Amino acid sequence: MSEIHALAAREASGKLTPFSFDPGPLGDEQVEIEVQYCGICHSDQSMWTNEWHMTQYPFVPGHEAIGNITQVGPNAKLVKVGQTVGLGWNSGSCLHCRSCLNGDHNMCYSLQQTIIGRHGAFATRVRCHWVWATPLPEGIDTAKAGPLFCGGITVFNPLVQYEVKPTDRVAVVGIGGLGHMALQFLNKWGCNVTAFTTSDNKAAEAKSLGAHAVVNTRSEGDLKKVARSFNLILSTVTANLDMNLYLNAMGPRGRFHTVGVIPEIKTGAFALIAGQREISGSPSGSPINVMKMLDFAARHGIAPITEEFPMSQANEALAHMEAGKARYRVVLKNDLK
Numbered sequence: 001m002s003e004i005h006a007l008a009a010r011e012a013s014g015k016l017t018p019f020s021f022d023p024g025p026l027g028d029e030q031v032e033i034e035v036q037y038c039g040i041c042h043s044d045q046s047m048w049t050n051e052w053h054m055t056q057y058p059f060v061p062g063h064e065a066i067g068n069i070t071q072v073g074p075n076a077k078l079v080k081v082g083q084t085v086g087l088g089w090n091s092g093s094c095l096h097c098r099s100c101l102n103g104d105h106n107m108c109y110s111l112q113q114t115i116i117g118r119h120g121a122f123a124t125r126v127r128c129h130w131v132w133a134t135p136l137p138e139g140i141d142t143a144k145a146g147p148l149f150c151g152g153i154t155v156f157n158p159l160v161q162y163e164v165k166p167t168d169r170v171a172v173v174g175i176g177g178l179g180h181m182a183l184q185f186l187n188k189w190g191c192n193v194t195a196f197t198t199s200d201n202k203a204a205e206a207k208s209l210g211a212h213a214v215v216n217t218r219s220e221g222d223l224k225k226v227a228r229s230f231n232l233i234l235s236t237v238t239a240n241l242d243m244n245l246y247l248n249a250m251g252p253r254g255r256f257h258t259v260g261v262i263p264e265i266k267t268g269a270f271a272l273i274a275g276q277r278e279i280s281g282s283p284s285g286s287p288i289n290v291m292k293m294l295d296f297a298a299r300h301g302i303a304p305i306t307e308e309f310p311m312s313q314a315n316e317a318l319a320h321m322e323a324g325k326a327r328y329r330v331v332l333k334n335d336l337k
Contacts, residue, residue, distance in 0.1 A: 002022050002023065002024075003020050003021070003022055004020065004021055004022075004023055004119070004123050004124055004125050004126075005018065005019075005020050005123065005124045005336050005337065006018075006019045006020070006021070006060045006119060006122055006123035006124070006336070007019060007060065007061075007122045007123070007311070007312075007314050007336070008057075008058035008059055008060045008119075008122075009048055009057060009058065009059045009061075010057055010058050011057055012048075012049055012050040012055070012057075013048060013049045013050075014057075015315055016061075016122065016314050016315050016318070019058055019060065021119060023119075023125075023127060026071050026073050026127065027073050027127075027129075028073045028074055028075040028076075029073050029075045029076050029129055029130055030073045030076065030127050030128065030129060030130065031069050031071065031072050031073065031076055031079055031085075031127065031128060031129075031130050031133045032069070032070050032071040032072075032125050032126075032127050033065060033067040033068065033069055033070070033085060033087060033121075033125060033126050033127070033128070033133065034067045034068050034069075034070045034124065034125050035062075035065050035066070035067040035121050035123060035124060035125060035126055035334050036066055036067045036068070036142060036333070036334055037065070037066045037067070037142060037143055037145070037146050037331050037332065037333055037334065038062040038064055038065045038066070038120075038121040038122060038146055038311065038331070038332050038334065039064030039146030039147040039149075039150065039151075039304075039306075039329055039330065039331045039332070040061070040062075040064070040314075040317055040318065040321055040329075040330040040331070040332065041063065041064055041147070041150045041151065041177070041329075042177065042238065042321075043063065043089070043115075043150070044061040044062065044063065044115065044120075044318075045318065045321065045322060046261075047059065047061060047115055047116070048061055048318070054116060056117060059115070060115070060119035060120045060121075060122055060123055061115055061120050061121075061122050061314075062114070062115065062120035062121030062122040062123065062126070062332075063087070063088055063089050063113075063114040063115050063120055063121060063149075063150060064086075064087075064088060064121070064146035064147055064149050064150045064151075064331075065086065065087040065114075065120075065121035065126050065146065065149070066084070066085075066086050066136070066142050066145050066146050066149075067084070067085070067125075067126075067334075068082060068083065068084055068085075069081050069082060069083045069085060069133065070125065072130070073130070076130035077130055078130065079130050079133050079135065083133075083135050084135065084136050084142060085133040085134055085135050085136065086133075086134050086136060086145055086146065086148070086149045086290075086294075087114060087121065087126060087128050087132060087133055087134075087149060088114070088132070088149030088150050088153060088284060088290065089113055089114060089115075089149075089150050089283075089284045090105070090106055090111060090112065090113055090114065090132055090284060091112050091113065091114040091118070091127070091128035091129060091132050092111070092112030092128060092129040092131075092132065093105040093106075093108035093110070093111055093112070093129065093131060093132070094108055094109065094110045095131065097109040097110070103286055103288060104286055105131065105132075105286045105287055106283055106284055106285055106286045107283070112129070114126070114128065122311060122314055122332065123336065124334070124336050124337075131287050132287060134149070134287060134290050134291060134294065136294065137294050137295055137298045138298065139298035139299075139301075140294060140297065140298050140303075141303060143306070143308065143331065143333070144303045144304055144306050144331065146329075146331050147177070147181070147304040147306065147329040147331070148181075148293065148294065148297060148303075148304065149290065150284060151177055151178045151181055151304065151329065152181050152185075152293055152297065152304065153284050153285040153289065153290050153293050154178060154259045154282075154283070154284050154285070155178050155179075155181055155182035155185060155234065155236065155259060156185050156285065156289065156292075156293040156296070157259075157282055157283075157284065157285035157286075157289055157293075158232075158234060158257050158259065158282055159185065159186070159189055160285070160289050160292065161282060162232070162255065162257070162280075164186075164189065164191065164231075164232060165190075165191075165231075166189060166190025166191060167190075167191075168191050168192070168231040168232060169191065169192045169194070169229055169230050169231050169232075169251075170186050170191045170192070170193055170194070170230060170231065170232045170233070170234060171193075171194040171195070171196050171215070171226075171229075171230045171232070171233045171234070171249065172186065172193065172194070172195055172196065172211070172233075172234050172236065173196045173217075173233060173234065173235040173236060173237055173241070173246070174196070174197075174235065174236040174237035174260065175195050175197050175202050175205070175206050175209075176236065176237075176328055177236075177304075177326070177328050177329050178236035178259060178260065179195070179236040180209050180304070180305060180328045181302070181304055182234055182236060183195060183206060183209040183210040183211050184209055184210050184300075184302045185293075185296070185297075185302060186210065186234075187209075187210025187211075187212075188210070188296070188300040188302060192212055193210055193211050193212050193213075194211060194212065194213045194214070194215055194226065194229075194230070195207075195211035195213070195214045195215070196215050196217050196233075197214060197215070197216060197217065198216065198217055198218055199216075200214075200216055202214070217245065223245060223248070223249065226249050227248055227249060228248070228249070228250070228251045228252075228275075229249055229250075229251060230249055230250050230251060230254055231250075231251060231253075231254055231255070232254065232255050232257060233246050233249065233250060233254070233255070233256045233257070234257050234258075234259065235256065235257065235258040235259070235260055235262065236259055236260045237260045237262070238260045238261050238262060238263075239262070239263075240262060240263055240264055240265075240266075241262065241265075243256070243265060243266060243267035243279075244267065244271065247267060247271040247272070247275070247277060248271070250275065250277050251275070252275050252276055252277075253275070253276050253277065253278075254275065254277050254278075255277070255278045255279075255280060256277070256278070256279045256280070257279075257280045257281065257282065258279075258280075258281045259281065259282060265279060267279070304328065304329045305327060305328045305329065306328075306329045306330065306331045307320075307326060307327065307329070307330050307331070308330075308331050308332075308333055309330060309331075309332055309333070310332065310333055310335045311332040311333060311334045311335055311336055312335050312336065313332075314332055317330050317332060
């Protein structure tokens with residue numbers, strides 16, 4: 001029972017092939033999760049290709065895991081064998097540093113991440129500290145829940161962190177894996193929501209997901225109409241942007257907030273100073289905000305749009321995502337033995 005069967009790459013961008021390992025004794029505060037489903041995220045792809053120059057091989061991807069707890073360490077709390085839980089980007093925190101004591105476990109000084117320096121959830125089982133194993137509330141579909149634990153909390157976290165109000169006007173840049181969930185959350189949060197896109201073809205779908213308006217960022221006329229409009233612009237894209245375009249769309253004291261890993265943000269100081277505007281970013285959320293996000297999603301029927309592949313076809317699923325064909329998130333159903 002101790003051996004875990006997984007899929008691993010032996011080199012950057014290498015094919016995922018069967019891989020087995022012995023995880024050793026379960027930690028006193030750890031839980032072990034039998035993986036039923038695991039989403040694929042752009043971060044898995046970045047780690048797989050070693051884009052961030054931190055990947056250790058053999059590399060087992062997977063940080064959007066849903067499954068049942070099969071083992072619980074003697075000092076674990078709030079969880080029990082048989083519970084259905086989710087595990088996202090983070091899998092351990094010290095609980096005693098200033099960040100943890102402040103409730104910011106996701107910014108722990110010794111944060112452990114699920115696929116950095118350890119094996120992820122493209123596997124039969126995965127382990128984490130009990131704090132990061134979050135039980136699923138009623139109303140959350142286990143087959144679709146995985147992406148909520150990374151993309152979902154990533155776009156939900158800024159709403160809590162920056163006390164976004166239901167009276168705020170908010171724009172979302174990028175209607176993809178993150179953006180399509182952001183539109184749903186913001187709409188149910190009560191905000192007036194605008195989708196920023198480069199394609200008119202996405203307008204109808206953006207509105208069906210919660211956007212009240214759609215702006216084509218290639219249209220000078222559209223952009224002039226929304227000048228100085230927004231309290232918050234939430235960027236989910238990973239490409240460089242014309243920051244002047246977005247700063248001009250922000251009202252006084254507006255915030256441009258990125259959760260996408262933009263390679264470079266370039267702007268002069270004048271537009272920030274004159275409008276008292278801000279540029280910020282945030283990572284995934286703390287355990288308490290993950291719980292809040294799940295409760296909010298269950299209450300309002302918010303779910304990612306997913307495509308399902310068997311986990312044994314993870315290579316095909318990665319190629320599908322890499323080709324830009326995923327609409328909008330890919331989830332692997334575990335069939336590993």
